[in-house]
Amino acid sequence: MSRTALITGATGFVGGHLVRRLARSGWTVRALVRGGSDTRVLDEVGAQRVRGSLDDEGALREGASGADTVFHLAAVTAARGEAAYVRANVDGTRNVVRGINAATPPPRRLVYLSSYAACGPALHGRPRRTDETPGPVSTYGRTKLQGEAVVGGELAGGTSAAILRAPPVYGPGDKALLPYFRLVKRRLAPAPAGPELRTHMVFVEDLAAALANAADAPPGTYAVAEPVEHPWGDIVRAIAAQMGTRPVRLKLPPAGVRAAGTVAGWFGGIGVFNREKAEEMLAPAWLCDLTGLDALIPPGTATPLAEGIRRTAQWYLEQGWV
Numbered sequence: 069m070s071r072t073a074l075i076t077g078a079t080g081f082v083g084g085h086l087v088r089r090l091a092r093s094g095w096t097v098r099a100l101v102r103g104g105s106d107t108r109v110l111d112e113v114g115a116q117r118v119r120g121s122l123d124d125e126g127a128l129r130e131g132a133s134g135a136d137t138v139f140h141l142a143a144v145t146a147a148r149g150e151a152a153y154v155r156a157n158v159d160g161t162r163n164v165v166r167g168i169n170a171a172t173p174p175p176r177r178l179v180y181l182s183s184y185a186a187c188g189p190a191l192h193g194r195p196r197r198t199d200e201t202p203g204p205v206s207t208y209g210r211t212k213l214q215g216e217a218v219v220g221g222e223l224a225g226g227t228s229a230a231i232l233r234a235p236p237v238y239g240p241g242d243k244a245l246l247p248y249f250r251l252v253k254r255r256l257a258p259a260p261a262g263p264e265l266r267t268h269m270v271f272v273e274d275l276a277a278a279l280a281n282a283a284d285a286p287p288g289t290y291a292v293a294e295p296v297e298h299p300w301g302d303i304v305r306a307i308a309a310q311m312g313t314r315p316v317r318l319k320l321p322p323a324g325v326r327a328a329g330t331v332a333g334w335f336g337g338i339g340v341f342n343r344e345k346a347e348e349m350l351a352p353a354w355l356c357d358l359t360g361l362d363a364l365i366p367p368g369t370a371t372p373l374a375e376g377i378r379r380t381a382q383w384y385l386e387q388g389w390v
Contacts, residue, residue, distance in 0.1 A: 070094055071095050071096070072095065072134060073095050073136065073283075074100065074135045074137075074138045075099050075141060076140050077140075077141030077143065079106055079107060080141065081241050081243070085272050085276040086139060087109050088276075089273075093280065096116065097115040098116040099117055100118050101117045101119060101120075102119075103119075122142055122159075122163055123155075123163065125163050126167075128167025129166075129167040132174065136175060136283070137177045137179060138168055138178045139279055140164045142160065143156055143215075150207050153207045153208055156211075157211035158211050165178070165218055165222045166222075168227055169223070169227075174226045174227050177282075178223060179230050179279055180231045181234065182213075182215065183212045183233055184356055185209030185348060186209050186210075187202045187356060188204045188205060189205065189348075190352070190356075193352065194355070197356075197357040197359075205348060205351060206344035229287055231288070231289040231290070232275075232292050232364070233290065233356060234270055235267060235268040235291075235293045236267065236270070237269075237271075237275055238270075238271065238376060240383035242272065245380070246390070249384060251315075252307045252311050253311040255315045257308070257315035257316065258318040258320050260321075260350055261321050263352050265353065266299055266300075266354075267355070268291075268294065268296075268354060268355055268356065268358075271370070271376035277369075281365075286360075288360065290360050290363075292358075292364055293356070294373065295361060296372075297355060301317075303373065303377075304317070306377040306378075309377075310380075310382075311381065311390070
């Protein structure tokens with residue numbers, strides 16, 4: 069029996085991969101679509117379109133009515149001011165919840181894509197548990213945490229929720245890590261001075277699988293990632309291997325990282341880099357407790373970093389992006 073999904077953010081990087089995965093699995097896909105969006109992926113799978121935005125409770129109610137699951141992916145990751153983050157990540161999430169609450173019949177499940185930024189960097193160098201007090205260091209992180217609170221506090225009882233906190237996401241179509249690939253191709257590998265950053269990563273197709281599996285997993289909050297801690301040097305070496313270069317490691321003082329983020333913010337950001345992302349980069353570790361991950365990414369199925377970087381680089385080269 070076919071299941072129906074409403075997806076916000078369906079025309080974005082992660083959303084496009086989720087659209088394809090659900091369609092391959094036999095789901096009927098509905099997408100909340102704003103005017104001017106790139107709808108090629110939706111056309112590819114024959115997705116239904118609900119015209120509207122996160123400001124339109126009526127469109128959200130229409131899209132959620134009769135859906136089995138709502139996947140709320142739409143968010144602002146970089147902006148010039150706090151108001152833009154709040155409008156999308158808090159008010160927009162509240163409108164999604166209100167649309168679900170007013171839907172007839174309401175969906176069985178809401179899957180909300182959050183971020184490691186919501187819980188904050190590792191605590192005393194160890195993975196942060198989901199039951200520990202969050203410590204976000206950016207407006208993005210704080211507003212994603214507020215979005216989680218909206219889901220947990222305002223969603224009506226007939227709809228259960230799964231919240232997925234993702235670390236940096238990479239893969240075909242990603243524009244956030246693209247500038248770094250370009251720098252490494254030019255034999256430059258900047259990184260903050262001091263202790264080497266340790267981080268979880270997640271390949272976009274693995275995240276799409278986790279989101280799809282979250283439709284049937286027990287409700288709750290999950291961190292999702294490849295279950296390996298990666299020193300930043302490993303990421304640089306994986307990229308360099310695909311670019312065929314030996315980059316010079318440039319150690320930037322914290323003041324330099326912050327200054328670069330400030331300048332990037334003046335010009336609307338480079339990729340998703342701005343002053344707030346600079347603060348996140350200066351944290352020594354982005355690691356979360358992956359308890360419960362097996363329900364979303366079964367053991368042995370996560371894409372290893374080297375393979376994910378290879379596939380990402382191949383896609384960039386095919387598209388002429390690097």
